[in-house]
Amino acid sequence: MNDINKVKLIWEGKRKPDRGESLKADLVDLEYVYPHGIRDLNYGTDRLNILIQGDNIKVVQKLLQKGYHGKLDFIYIDPPYWSESNYYSRVEMRDQGKKFFLSRQVFKDMWGQNINNYLQHMYTALVLMRELLSDQGSIFVHLDWHAHHYIRVIMDEVFGPKNFVNEIIWCYGGGSGTKRYFHRKHDTILWYAKGRDYIFNPQYRAYTDKTLQRGLTRVKGDKYRLNEKGAMMQDWWTDINKILSPTARENLKFPTQKPVELIKRLVKAASLPDSLVGDFYAGAGSTLHACEDLGRRWIGCDASSIAVQTSMYRMIKGRFAPFKVQELSEGREDKKDNILLVKKPMILERNSDRLKVKVEIVDYLPSSDNRGKVPKGISFSTLIYFWEIDPCYDGKLFTSCYQIYREKPIFDDNISLACDIEVPLAANRIAIRVYDIFGDSITVIKEIP
Numbered sequence: 001m002n003d004i005n006k007v008k009l010i011w012e013g014k015r016k017p018d019r020g021e022s023l024k025a026d027l028v029d030l031e032y033v034y035p036h037g038i039r040d041l042n043y044g045t046d047r048l049n050i051l052i053q054g055d056n057i058k059v060v061q062k063l064l065q066k067g068y069h070g071k072l073d074f075i076y077i078d079p080p081y082w083s084e085s086n087y088y089s090r091v092e093m094r095d096q097g098k099k100f101f102l103s104r105q106v107f108k109d110m111w112g113q114n115i116n117n118y119l120q121h122m123y124t125a126l127v128l129m130r131e132l133l134s135d136q137g138s139i140f141v142h143l144d145w146h147a148h149h150y151i152r153v154i155m156d157e158v159f160g161p162k163n164f165v166n167e168i169i170w171c172y173g174g175g176s177g178t179k180r181y182f183h184r185k186h187d188t189i190l191w192y193a194k195g196r197d198y199i200f201n202p203q204y205r206a207y208t209d210k211t212l213q214r215g216l217t218r219v220k221g222d223k224y225r226l227n228e229k230g231a232m233m234q235d236w237w238t239d240i241n242k243i244l245s246p247t248a249r250e251n252l253k254f255p256t257q258k259p260v261e262l263i264k265r266l267v268k269a270a271s272l273p274d275s276l277v278g279d280f281y282a283g284a285g286s287t288l289h290a291c292e293d294l295g296r297r298w299i300g301c302d303a304s305s306i307a308v309q310t311s312m313y314r315m316i317k318g319r320f321a322p323f324k325v326q327e328l329s330e331g332r333e334d335k336k337d338n339i340l341l342v343k344k345p346m347i348l349e350r351n352s353d354r355l356k357v358k359v360e361i362v363d364y365l366p367s368s369d370n371r372g373k374v375p376k377g378i379s380f381s382t383l384i385y386f387w388e389i390d391p392c393y394d395g396k397l398f399t400s401c402y403q404i405y406r407e408k409p410i411f412d413d414n415i416s417l418a419c420d421i422e423v424p425l426a427a428n429r430i431a432i433r434v435y436d437i438f439g440d441s442i443t444v445i446k447e448i449p
Contacts, residue, residue: 020061054328285311
């Protein structure tokens with residue numbers, strides 16, 4: 001294409017994306033999680049899905065350095081919208097018949113009130129993520145009215161206007177108090193492909209009752225028949241609503257959480273059963289959940305510890321495939337002074353090759369910077385999101401084989417603080433890891449008597 005036909009978006013301070021050549025940070029394994037409770041030794045660690053906590057641009061830079069260039073068939077991102085807002089997760093706490101609400105800041109979409117910073121971030125992210133895509137790969141970018149017009153011009157520059165596939169309009173309901181303009185009740189999902197040979201599996205919806213009753217029309221004649229699969233989807237969708245109800249089963253009390261069915265439709269349309277899928281603003285883990293339902297492998301990333309823990313909880317509660325948790329280590333330690341007290345493990349049974357051991361938490365205290373946020377007199381168990389046990393800790397990598405979690409994302413004292421586990425006779429130590437309501441974690445190691 002001649003330069004005269006190219007359209008580019010220019011902003012103050014626009015520069016070539018940093019490809020991370022000088023990046024000293026590395027991806028470090030934090031734990032392996034086997035949600036089924038018993039480790040499947042036939043499930044190789046090289047096949048584990050990956051959940052990463054860290055700055056997404058640096059994470060993508062590192063993935064490219066580690067050989068992921070051209071490995072992903074599908075990327076979905078739900079990035080900041082340039083909304084100039086802070087986003088909070090408001091969770092319900094219950095204790096001794098009383099109800100409390102706690103707001104936890106999950107992320108900021110502020111950018112110093114400077115759209116140049118936002119545009120540079122998105123430009124860099126899109127350039128790097130394009131390199132992760134295979135030749136048949138696609139990226140879907142979920143936006144709203146704030147900045148999608150800017151991002152589409154940037155994507156034309158990065159992917160080429162000929163690789164634009166669809167602008168999908170997702171319509172939803174819900175109240176609005178505005179009186180100055182029409183209610184803003186849709187998001188835009190921009191679909192661009194890496195090249196012209198991208199994966200596309202048409203998606204269908206059920207015919208309406210009127211269409212089925214009408215059947216073939218006289219004008220069309222018998223040459224045109226109703227497709228057994230239904231009507232092919234158009235580029236505006238009204239059949240999947242937002243997660244509006246606070247008691248909805250899918251609602252994880254996470255701001256900007258998207259419905260799994262919405263993501264599943266995209267994943268089914270533009271990936272294959274053996275495809276690797278990426279979401280680098282993973283949030284509550286809807287894309288990861290969709291991949292599990294569809295049998296795709298995945299890589300998820302988010303900078304927020306609350307987002308990563310929400311995704312972990314979702315994968316564990318769903319009893320999905322094993323995965324590993326990593327963090328982008330940048331050479332600094334964020335030490336927390338939270339405290340976990342665990343009883344000495346009690347041997348319940350001794351067999352020829354195994355022990356049955358009881359593990360019990362007796363107290364937990366959050367970090368000092370969060371203690372003032374806790375209502376007075378509340379039970380410590382109310383602060384625990386979920387906890388895990390490594391029954392054969394090797395002193396290096398935590399392997400979660402037992403998980404104790406809440407059935408609903410309501411923080412009350414209805415979470416078990418004791419668990420009976422099986423331990424090999426050769427094991428010497430048990431590791432217990434707790435994740436709390438504030439996004440913090442702590443690990444305690446106990447010797448087996």
